[in-house]
Structure formats: C-alpha cells, structure tokens
Amino acid sequence: MGKAKKLKITAQKRVSSLAEDISSQNIARPTGRNKIRTNRTEDEDSKYVHEKESRKILEQARLQQQELEEQLGTASRQAPTLGQSKADSDEEEEVPESGQDEFDETFYDDLQIDAEDERALEQFMTKNSQPRQTLADIIMAKIQEKQTEIHTQFSDTGTVLLQDIDERVVKMYEQVKIVLQRYRSGKLPKAFKILPNLRNWEQILYITDPSSWSAAAMYEATKIFSSNLKEKMAQRFYNLVLLPRVRDDISEYKKLNQHLYKALRKALFKPGAFFKGILIPLCESGNCTLREAIIFGSVLAKNSIPVLHSSAALLKIAEMDYNGANSIFLRILFEKKYALPYRVIDASVYHFLRFQRETRLLPVLWHQALLTFCQRYKEDISSEQKEALLELLKRQRHHSITAEVRRELQLSKCRDTEMIFEEIV
Structure with a gap:
C-alpha cells in the first residue's frame, strides 16, 4: 500500500470590511466599454407595422387624397411647361435633389387681376415697343456680320469668339440639349456645368437652345451661371435667356412655373446683375403687364437686397x-x-x-x-x-x-x- 497523502490545510483568509476595501482601492472599477442591451423583439415590433394595419393606413391615405383632389378640382392640374410634352406634364413633378433648396414652395400660381387696373396700366404702356432680343438673335446677328472673318479671334472683353467649333463638340452639346429638354431632377451633364468657364460660352449655349429647356433645367442653369459668372456675364445670361423665358411662360399660361420662380429668386443672389439684366430692361420695355409686375415684385419683396x-x-x-x-x-x-x-x-x-x-x-x-x-x-x-x-x-x-x-x-x-x-x- 502506498503512503497516505497528507491533507493540505490552508488558513482561512480574513474577510475585510467595506471601509478597508475602499481605502485599499480593492474595489471593482467600470471599464470604458458600454454595453447596450436591446430587446430585439421589441425593436422589431416598433419598426414594422402589421399587414392589416398597413392596409388600413394606405386605404385612409387614398381616401384623403381623393377628397383633396375633389376640393382642388382642376386647380391641381398644372399646365405643361415650355419645352415639355403634355404627356410629360401629367407625370408627378419632382423638385431637383441636387443641392438642398433653401427656398420655400410659395410662388404665384394663379393671380386674380382686376380688369380696371389692367386697363388703366395699358394707357401708360408704350405702343411702339421694340421686339425683344434673345440669345439666338444676337448670336446670329454677330455671325452674319463676321461671315468673312469667321476665323478671327476677338479680345477677352466678353464678346463671342466666332470661330469654327469642332464637330465633336457640337454633337456633344446637341446631346446635352436633348437631356435639358427632358430634365426633371438629378445631376446635369458635366459638359453643361463647365459652360461658364468657356470664353465662347454664349455661342455654345446657343447650340443647346435655351428656349426648349424644361423649367427645372432653367432653374439648375441659373444656379450654375449665377455662381460661376462675373456680374456682367451673369447680367447677359439673365437678360438674354432667363427674362424672355419667364415672360413667355407668364404670357402663355397666365402664371409662372415654380422652378422659374425659384430661378428668379436665385438670380437675385447677384443683385446688380438682376437689376441691370431683368428689372431695368423690364421697366424700359414699356409693355410690362400687371401680372408680370406683381410676380417680379414678389421676388423683390421676399429677398433681402443691399441698400x-x-x-x-x-x-x-x-x-x-x-x-x-x-x-x-x-x-x-x-x-x-x-x-x-x-x-x-x-x-x-x-x-x-x-x-x-x-x-x-x-x-x-x-x-x-x-x-x-x-x-x-x-x-x-x-x-x-x-x-x-x-x-x-x-x-x-x-x-x-x-x-x-x-x-x-x-x-x-x-x-x-x-x-x-x-x-x-
């Protein structure tokens, strides 16, 4: 038989008091990690709605939408903007997502014009007013004047550089023209964004045919040109592109599209160019109608302008x-x-x-x-x-x-x- 093992007898440790543990710092300390325990079943129930409840919500929303449409009647139907087909105008119009728009959605949709006031204003209108010049008219006039000197380059004083444009550039901007005609929201082509940096931007802009742009494209173009052009060049864009488009839209539909209204407010970010390119020419034309004056005046009233x-x-x-x-x-x-x-x-x-x-x-x-x-x-x-x-x-x-x-x-x-x-x- 083997020897019996000796039992090891260990002395019991003395239990210290709480005061001694605190003084000796033998206490548990919190770590830097924070544990977040969530009840997954409760979160899932709070995130998702049951199928029966979702059907009830959708049904109530549909009924409210029908009641709203019945109240508004034909007022909710917006006429198609210039450069858009009637089928495109029937679709739901979206606000461009590029850049958070700081403007509110209030714009002059349908104005109630007093007939007596309108007749009184007509007495002071200029009867023999000159026809408005657009960007196409000015560029074509310059091209006709310089037919024999088409390869001549002008100085950097803002005049259009009348020279042959590469066919590849022309084809590219003809494709940009198609995009701008159908544009509703999203990003614009990079070829269009670089236009303000070109010396002959007016000539290339003529290729895109600004009169056929959609209203949303005109708003995005105004943002690009107002922020990248100098005051004199922005004044030309306002006067030759934006002003004729806004007046045509008011004359055609008796109201102004919300994108064009926001474009006017964006143009006022360069107040000097706005006054010289839009307001003063509008007053000098002698044929500004009461409806146009109220709409343009509301833009002045809603924006802060330097004294x-x-x-x-x-x-x-x-x-x-x-x-x-x-x-x-x-x-x-x-x-x-x-x-x-x-x-x-x-x-x-x-x-x-x-x-x-x-x-x-x-x-x-x-x-x-x-x-x-x-x-x-x-x-x-x-x-x-x-x-x-x-x-x-x-x-x-x-x-x-x-x-x-x-x-x-x-x-x-x-x-x-x-x-x-x-x-x-």
Missing part, C-alpha cells in the same frame, strides 16, 4: 419714362424702409411731381406708391417739396387714398426745419 443696389434701382426707375409697372416696383422698394440718400428721395419726389399736369386717369398703383413714400420718408423731404406734394394732391385725387396722403404730409416734420432748429440750439 446700395436698391437705391440705384430706385433712382433709375424714378427717372425713366413712366409705366404702370414702375409704381409696383417703387412701392415694394419703399416698403423695405431703407435709409435712402437725399438724392434718391429728391428723385422720387420729382417723379410724382411730373404728374401734376397729367390729364389721364392715374391708376390706383400710382396713388399707393405715393402713400407708401409719404408714410416712410415724410420726414426726409424738404418743406418746399412738402408744399409741392400738397399742391399735387389738389390735381390728382383718389377717393380713399388722397386724404390719407394729405394727413401724413401735414403731420410730418421736414428735414430742413430740423436743421434750422439744430442751428438755433
């Missing part, structure tokens, strides 16, 4: 020949409550005083512009101008506005009286 650009525009509009649309733009710019220079205020006063001997019935818009001017700048006019305006009210009257204008003028302090008081003190 220097607005002052220059006010001065130019006040000094040009009167058109009924001018009163709308003047009133909107007056309502912005700028601290205008005295030169602009004096030009505005003389603008109204020109109608002292006018025999035609002035539209309500003229009286509204005068009232807004007196409300905002009654203390910035001189005492002589105040007396002249009060004398004007005796000749040009409106049954509900003239009394308010007279009250504003009589209760106001003139700028020269304040200067005299300061000198006495």
Whole structure:
C-alpha cells in the first residue's frame, strides 16, 4: 500500500470590511466599454407595422387624397411647361435633389387681376415697343456680320469668339440639349456645368437652345451661371435667356412655373446683375403687364437686397419714362424702409411731381406708391417739396387714398426745419 497523502490545510483568509476595501482601492472599477442591451423583439415590433394595419393606413391615405383632389378640382392640374410634352406634364413633378433648396414652395400660381387696373396700366404702356432680343438673335446677328472673318479671334472683353467649333463638340452639346429638354431632377451633364468657364460660352449655349429647356433645367442653369459668372456675364445670361423665358411662360399660361420662380429668386443672389439684366430692361420695355409686375415684385419683396443696389434701382426707375409697372416696383422698394440718400428721395419726389399736369386717369398703383413714400420718408423731404406734394394732391385725387396722403404730409416734420432748429440750439 502506498503512503497516505497528507491533507493540505490552508488558513482561512480574513474577510475585510467595506471601509478597508475602499481605502485599499480593492474595489471593482467600470471599464470604458458600454454595453447596450436591446430587446430585439421589441425593436422589431416598433419598426414594422402589421399587414392589416398597413392596409388600413394606405386605404385612409387614398381616401384623403381623393377628397383633396375633389376640393382642388382642376386647380391641381398644372399646365405643361415650355419645352415639355403634355404627356410629360401629367407625370408627378419632382423638385431637383441636387443641392438642398433653401427656398420655400410659395410662388404665384394663379393671380386674380382686376380688369380696371389692367386697363388703366395699358394707357401708360408704350405702343411702339421694340421686339425683344434673345440669345439666338444676337448670336446670329454677330455671325452674319463676321461671315468673312469667321476665323478671327476677338479680345477677352466678353464678346463671342466666332470661330469654327469642332464637330465633336457640337454633337456633344446637341446631346446635352436633348437631356435639358427632358430634365426633371438629378445631376446635369458635366459638359453643361463647365459652360461658364468657356470664353465662347454664349455661342455654345446657343447650340443647346435655351428656349426648349424644361423649367427645372432653367432653374439648375441659373444656379450654375449665377455662381460661376462675373456680374456682367451673369447680367447677359439673365437678360438674354432667363427674362424672355419667364415672360413667355407668364404670357402663355397666365402664371409662372415654380422652378422659374425659384430661378428668379436665385438670380437675385447677384443683385446688380438682376437689376441691370431683368428689372431695368423690364421697366424700359414699356409693355410690362400687371401680372408680370406683381410676380417680379414678389421676388423683390421676399429677398433681402443691399441698400446700395436698391437705391440705384430706385433712382433709375424714378427717372425713366413712366409705366404702370414702375409704381409696383417703387412701392415694394419703399416698403423695405431703407435709409435712402437725399438724392434718391429728391428723385422720387420729382417723379410724382411730373404728374401734376397729367390729364389721364392715374391708376390706383400710382396713388399707393405715393402713400407708401409719404408714410416712410415724410420726414426726409424738404418743406418746399412738402408744399409741392400738397399742391399735387389738389390735381390728382383718389377717393380713399388722397386724404390719407394729405394727413401724413401735414403731420410730418421736414428735414430742413430740423436743421434750422439744430442751428438755433
């Protein structure tokens, strides 16, 4: 038999108290890893809806959609935009996803125009207005002038470089033209995005035929050209491409497509180019309708414009020949409550005083512009101008506005009286 193994007797460790463990730091410490335990069954139940409930939700949504369509009636049907077929316009229109659009969806869809106001404006429209020039007209005129010098290159002063374009380039931009005609949303061809960087961008842009672009393509093109072109070149794009397209759309459908309306607001990011390429030519044309003036005026009202650009525009509009649309733009710019220079205020006063001997019935818009001017700048006019305006009210009257204008003028302090008081003190 083998020897019996000796049993090892170990001494029991003494159990320390909690205070001793804390003082000796013999305690468990949390690690940096955070465990997230989720109940998978509860998450799955919260993410997914049962089949019966989903059918009920879809049925209720369909019923609500039918009720909404019945309420809207034919107002929900939008007319097809220029450059689109009727079949394309019946499809649901999507907003371009490229670049988060910061604009709201409000735009002038269908305006209620008073027939009397429209007839009053027609009296002040220019009867023999010159036809509008488009980009195609200007480029074709230059090509005809330089037929014998087609290979001659001009200086870098913004003129079109009339030279032979490679056939491969022409074919490529003819394909871009087809894309722009059918464009609704998504990315644009890279060949189109590089257009503002080309010296002869106007000539190549003519190949794409801007008059046939879809409204969504015009909005994307305005974003590209307003951000990449200098002010003078952006002014040419606004005047030769964007303005004729917007006016044609308003004339054709009696309203403005939402993409074209957003394009106008995007164009105002270069206010100098907007005023020189869109607003001033629109007023100088002499045939701006009341509907066009309201739509373009809403763009001015919704955007913030630097005071220097607005002052220059006010001065130019006040000094040009009167058109009924001018009163709308003047009133909107007056309502912005700028601290205008005295030169602009004096030009505005003389603008109204020109109608002292006018025999035609002035539209309500003229009286509204005068009232807004007196409300905002009654203390910035001189005492002589105040007396002249009060004398004007005796000749040009409106049954509900003239009394308010007279009250504003009589209760106001003139700028020269304040200067005299300061000198006495």
